[in-house]
Amino acid sequence: MNDQPNRIISFAEFELDTVHRRLSRGGETVALHAKAFDLLTFLAQNNGRIISKDEILDAVWEGSFVEEANLVVQISNLRKVLGETKNAPRFLVTVPGKGYKFAADTSENLLMIETHSVSELTIEHEEEIIPQWQTLREKTAFGRKWFGVGGIAVFAALTIVAVGWFLSRPAQTVENKQLKLAKLTTNGKIVNATMSPDGKFAVFAQKEDAGESLWLRQLETGSENRIASPQPHEYVGLTVSPDNQFIFASVFSKNEIDPLIFKIPIIGGVSQQIPNIKSGASISISPDGKRFAFTDSNNAEKETLLGVADIDGTNSRILIRAKHDLRYFEMFKSSPVAWSPDGAFVAVAVTEKNENGSQAAILMIDPNDGSERYLTEKRWKSLSNPAWLDADKLAFIAAEEDGLPSQIWTVSRKTGEAKQLTNELQTYNWLAAGSGKILAGQVNFFSSLRIAEFAESEKTLKVREILTASDQIDLADWGANGDIVYASRASGKRELWRMNADGSNQKQITFDANIRFGLAVSPADESLIFGSRQADKKGIWQSDSSGQKLRQLSDGSDQLPDVSNDGKIVFHRGVGYAEGVFLTSNSEPNPRLLREKCYFPAISPDGAQMACYFMDWEADRKWRIALVATDSGALVRKISLPIPIYERQIRFHPSGKYITQIFSAGENLKMILLPVAGGEHKIFDGLGKGSSNLPEWSPDGKQFLYPLIAETQDAVLLTDF
Secondary structure, eight states: OOOOTTOEEEETTEEEETTTTEEEETTEEOOOOHHHHHHHHHHHHTTTOEEOHHHHHHHHTTTOOOOHHHHHHHHHHHHHHHTOOSSSOSSEEEETTTEEEEOOOOSSSOOOOOOSOGGGOOOTTOEEEEEOSOOOOTTHHHHSOOOSTTHHHHHHHHHHHHHHHHHHSOSEEOOOSEEEEEESOOSSBEEEEEEOTTSSEEEEEEEETTEEEEEEEETTTOOEEEEEEEESEEEEEEEEOTTSSEEEEEEEETTBSSOEEEEEETTOOOOEEEEEEEOBSOOEEOTTSSEEEEEEEEGGGTEEEEEEEETTSOSOEEEEEEETTTEEEOOBSSOOEEEOTTSSOEEEEEEEEETTEEEEEEEEEOTTTOOEEESOSOOBSEEEEEEESSSSEEEEEEESSTTSOOEEEEEETTTOOEEEOOOOSSEEEEEEEETTEEEEEEEEEEEEEEEEEOOTTOSBOEEEEEEEESSOOOOEEEOTTSOEEEEEOTTSSOEEEEEOTTSOSOEEOOSSOOEEEEEEEOTTTOOEEEEEEETTEEEEEEEOTTSOSOEESOOSSEEEEEEOTTOOEEEEEOSSSOOEEEEEETTEEEEEEEEETOEEEEEOTTSSEEEEEEEOTTTTSBEEEEEEETTTOOEEEEEEOSSOOOOOOOEEOTTSSEEEEEEEETTEEEEEEEETTOOOOEEEBOSOBSEEOOOEEOTTSSEEEEEEEEEEEEEEEEEOO
């Protein structure tokens, strides 16, 4: 799309900034996916004109081979954002048989319709009919733009290959039905959700200023009751008992090592801890209500575990031990197990390693003897939240490739046939099933990069926003000349970009770098250091300041690099289980282990010390920060956390006097300064609402750069699939 320079389009209470790619309502930024932004811009620029679906697809998805279902989904998303429905449009008018028309006075903000806040709109029970994986449009080969000479011949060849692949591929289809999706919540604050086995009510945890609360919703009437007031902890797993009388909640308290399981009456009341069992994920209860399955970790043996226990926590035994170098069970903020309706098997999501990298599968485990088999031969890149729809079909959330949104799937126990139910730009998180219905969490991201002016005497920081995006931008650092390097998916892949400190002159500098976890700019030589996967080679990689001349510094599941002024690099090795923190540099090609079982490192500006999080098993089993000498690996001192903190990402202040971290206090973000030599800590606010990542300091220590990520999650109900 070709936007006009410095074009700002105003309509009603909205303002569309096509240069900075920002939609605002009354001055407040509105979260919008990148493709939805492109679609809104194109429609607004053609205000008052009926535009055919072909023309829209050609303009917004230029050069891409897509289905009309994508357009339907994006129009639906825009209607929600703009506060309208198909039957009561404000701006997006459907013209049957012809296409769409954007109808608004875009000149001087004169169109003032429905002045209430979009966040106040009640869209509960409103259903969107989403066409699922329709056949490709007949006009695609002739009506869409293809680049280069011989496009039709190329298309014909690709069609032959596609047909051959389709006929020879394993069983995997998407039913040609219309899926009904109804939003149950609209506040975007849902963090976890589940459903009763009879499908009559939903239970969800919600983020509030004082912590997380627990709610019960009757699905037929829509009535809601809060059954647990906000507390400073996380509900990392929720399950309803087969008799619909109790909620089994895995609860993680700040600075504690072990999540605990509690039994809570469904009508509210005194909770009871389930002894002897710890799990940071949802459990699954057998149909007779007498036992439950769970996952856990054994850090000492570098393994995750699948176990079963009696419903009161007694008679616990381990069925499978998954060694980290071979396979891994999810055991935190997930729902990895599902007891089959006949009680014969437990389905569990597992990630396994082989010569092709890591792949996710579904195992069927006999709860009596631990014998196992695969439910289907199909594999995914990621898979979670299995839940039985009936005796044959298992529903779950999965993504087939890195970077793709996780969608809802089903697989047949009898045939092993896999079917994808959703095909949307939103990603899904959490899934439960009951009485032929699916309850899931639907997630949207909106990101901004911000710079905070720092002064120790000021408790509230002055912040300015320099970049907004409708995807997740969570990696950024200061460049050599005061500019900024950051990771973005604006090109369709996660690559590195560079821009001025005011957000101008954005330029992509890497191509096919496949940025993963972590980014740092070396003050020693201005090189860029980041986690990456190159041709299935994972590790820490380095490029020059322009993003070229890539070379691998480490080989493993490595992430979160940090670099000192003299070029020493520390990084964290391990996913799920951390082996520890390693040290390397340009002159030290073989990484050296600094400290085992340590997480999320930072290195001091002079390179003499490294800081990382660790579980203090020897003391009181709480999280602490270890200061370690980089020359010897010796422990210098421990730093206790003066307040409860969930996040585990730290940086040194350029002075070397403080360790700094951004943390969440309810919905608000704050920053804490922890003196390296001991003493009183300091807390600063004013950073905004949402979640964040590492604070990256400017060399003079007067500013720091940080991403602000607004992740909204609502509960949705899926039927008619």
